[in-house]
Amino acid sequence: MSVASLAAVEVEYPGRGKALGPFDLAVAEGEIVALVGPSGCGKSTALRLLAGLEQPTRGTVSRTPGRGETSVVFQSPTLMPWASALANVALPLDLAGVDKDEARRQAADALARVGLSGATAAKPAQLSGGMAMRVSLARALVTEPKLLLLDEPFAALDEITRRDLAADIHLLWAETRPAVIFVTHNVEEAVYMASRVVVMSASPGRTFNITWTDPVMPRPAHFRTTLEFRSAAEAISRDLAASMGRAA
Amino acid sequence: MNRAIVDIAAPLVLIAVLLAGWEAACRIMSIPSYFLPPPSEIAKAAVNSAPILFMSAWNTLFMALKALVVASVLACGVALVVALNQTLEKAVQPLAVALQVTPVIAIAPQVVIWAGLAHPERAIVALAVIVAFFPIFSGALTGLKSTDPDLERLFDLYGATRWQRLRRLRIPSSIPFVLEGHKVAGGLAVIGAVVAEFVAGSGGAQGLAWRILESSNRLQTARTFAAVIVLAIMGALLHAVLRYAERAILKRLRGR
Ligand SMILES: Nc1ncnc2c1ncn2[C@@H]1O[C@H](COP(=O)(O)OP(=O)(O)O)[C@@H](O)[C@H]1O
Ligand SMILES: [Mg+2]
Numbered sequence: 001m002s003v004a005s006l007a008a009v010e011v012e013y014p015g016r017g018k019a020l021g022p023f024d025l026a027v028a029e030g031e032i033v034a035l036v037g038p039s040g041c042g043k044s045t046a047l048r049l050l051a052g053l054e055q056p057t058r059g060t061v062s063r064t065p066g067r068g069e070t071s072v073v074f075q076s077p078t079l080m081p082w083a084s085a086l087a088n089v090a091l092p093l094d095l096a097g098v099d100k101d102e103a104r105r106q107a108a109d110a111l112a113r114v115g116l117s118g119a120t121a122a123k124p125a126q127l128s129g130g131m132a133m134r135v136s137l138a139r140a141l142v143t144e145p146k147l148l149l150l151d152e153p154f155a156a157l158d159e160i161t162r163r164d165l166a167a168d169i170h171l172l173w174a175e176t177r178p179a180v181i182f183v184t185h186n187v188e189e190a191v192y193m194a195s196r197v198v199v200m201s202a203s204p205g206r207t208f209n210i211t212w213t214d215p216v217m218p219r220p221a222h223f224r225t226t227l228e229f230r231s232a233a234e235a236i237s238r239d240l241a242a243s244m245g246r247a248a
Numbered sequence: 249m250n251r252a253i254v255d256i257a258a259p260l261v262l263i264a265v266l267l268a269g270w271e272a273a274c275r276i277m278s279i280p281s282y283f284l285p286p287p288s289e290i291a292k293a294a295v296n297s298a299p300i301l302f303m304s305a306w307n308t309l310f311m312a313l314k315a316l317v318v319a320s321v322l323a324c325g326v327a328l329v330v331a332l333n334q335t336l337e338k339a340v341q342p343l344a345v346a347l348q349v350t351p352v353i354a355i356a357p358q359v360v361i362w363a364g365l366a367h368p369e370r371a372i373v374a375l376a377v378i379v380a381f382f383p384i385f386s387g388a389l390t391g392l393k394s395t396d397p398d399l400e401r402l403f404d405l406y407g408a409t410r411w412q413r414l415r416r417l418r419i420p421s422s423i424p425f426v427l428e429g430h431k432v433a434g435g436l437a438v439i440g441a442v443v444a445e446f447v448a449g450s451g452g453a454q455g456l457a458w459r460i461l462e463s464s465n466r467l468q469t470a471r472t473f474a475a476v477i478v479l480a481i482m483g484a485l486l487h488a489v490l491r492y493a494e495r496a497i498l499k500r501l502r503g504r
Contacts, residue, residue: 048401051401051405052405053401053404053405067407068406068407070405071405072401072402072405074398076398078396078398078399078402080399080416080417080420081501081502082420082423082501082502083420091402091406091416092406094416095403095406095407095408095412095416096406096407122503123502123503123504124502125502125503125504126503126504
C-alpha cells in the first residue's frame, strides 16, 4: 500500500520553465526511499508535492496521511529562534490545539528520544548544528507521522555527526515505522538510509535509475564496510555521473 | 596596547587636537567672539547656562520621547493591519512614502497653526510623530513579511490558522526589524522636535531650539554653540540607550 505517490507529475514555475518531471515516485508503508540527484533537479519540489504543500502543473499526487500526519525536516533546522527547544518541538501539537501541558509533556518525551533531554530550555542559537538538527527531528517525530520527508537533513553537518544521526534516525524509525523519503546528494548516505535509491536526472528531474539495496533496518554495525554497501554505492555513483551526462 | 583603550582614546585625541587648533586660531587671528568663539568661551557659556540648557534639553527630549511612544503604537498598529491584507498594503504604501519624503519643515507651519498657537508643544509632538512614524512602520512591515519560507511551510503543513501564524510566527519574526526601526526613529524624533520648535518659536515650549534661536538673535554665539553641543550629546545618548535596549532585548529573545 503506498502512503504517498506522484504519477507523471510535472511542475512549471512561471517564467522559469519546467522544474520537475514527468516524474513518478511512490513510497510504501514502512519503506525508506532515498532520492538522489544533481542540485536543482527538483528534489525539494517533489517533496513539497508529496507533503501537499504545492500542486503539480500536470499529473497526480495521491496522499493517504491526514492533517498533521506528514512531517518535513529541512536542510537547515528551521527552528523559531525566539523559542526554546521544548517550545519548538511542541509547535505542531500547539497548532493542532493539543492541551498545553500535554503538548509540553510529549515534546519533552520526543526531545529525550533524540538524546536532548538536557537541552529543553535552550534556544536554537545555544545549540550546535547537530543538536539543532535533532530538535528539528524531534519536532517532526512528535506527531508520530505516517509520512516523514527529510530534505537533505545532514547537508550542513560534519561527517561524524551525520553518521551518528543517520544511525539514530533508523532506531527512531524502527519504533513506529513511518514511510520515509530521504533526499540527499551523498550517495553513501542514500545507500545507508534507504532500501531503494532513486537517481534523478538533471533539471527538469526525471527518474534516471532505481537501485534496490539491503532492506535490513536498522543497519548492522560495519554495514558501511560490506561488499554489498560498496557495490551499491559504486553503481549509484555511476548512475549519478551518467545522469549528469558525464562518465564516472 | 589594549584594543578597547585605543578605540576610546583615538577619537578623544582627535577632538583634543582639533579643539586646540581652534582655540589657537581664534587667539592668534583675534577672531571676534560673536563670529567664532574659541572653545574656552563656549565651555564657559555652557557652565554658566548649564541649568537652563538642561531644562531646555529635557523639554525637547520629553517631547521627542512622547512622540516616539505615539509613533511606535501607531506605526506597529498600522503595519499589523496592513500586513494582513495585500490590497490595503498597496493602498497605504504610496501614502507612507509621500509622508516620509515630504520635509517636515514644509508642513511644520501649518501643523503649528492647526495645533493652535497657544499649544506649540502639541505641534512639536505631532511633527516628531510624523517623522518617527515611517522607520518604525517600514521596519515592522518588512519584519512581518520576512519570515523564513521553510517555517511558513511548516505552519502550512500543520494547518495553522491566520491568527496562529501571525501571533506565533510573523510577530516574533518582526521584532529585530521593529527594534531597528525604533533606533532610527529615536534620532528622527529629536530632529523633528527641534525643527518644529524652530517653526513654533517661543510660546510655552522652551526647548533647545528656542535657546539656540534666542542666543543667536542676541549674538551670544558661545551660548548658541553650547546649546548645539548639548543637543548633539542628547541625541547621541538617546541613540546609545536605544541601541543598548535593542541588544538587550535581542539577547533575551535569542538566548545569546
Ligand atoms: N518557488 C519557486 N519559484 C521558481 N522556481 C523555483 C521555485 N522553487 C524551485 N524552483 C526552481 O525549480 C528547480 C528545482 O528546484 P528544487 O526542487 O529546489 O531542486 P533541488 O531540491 O533538487 O536542488 C530549480 O531550478 C529551482 O530554481
Ligand atoms: Mg533542495
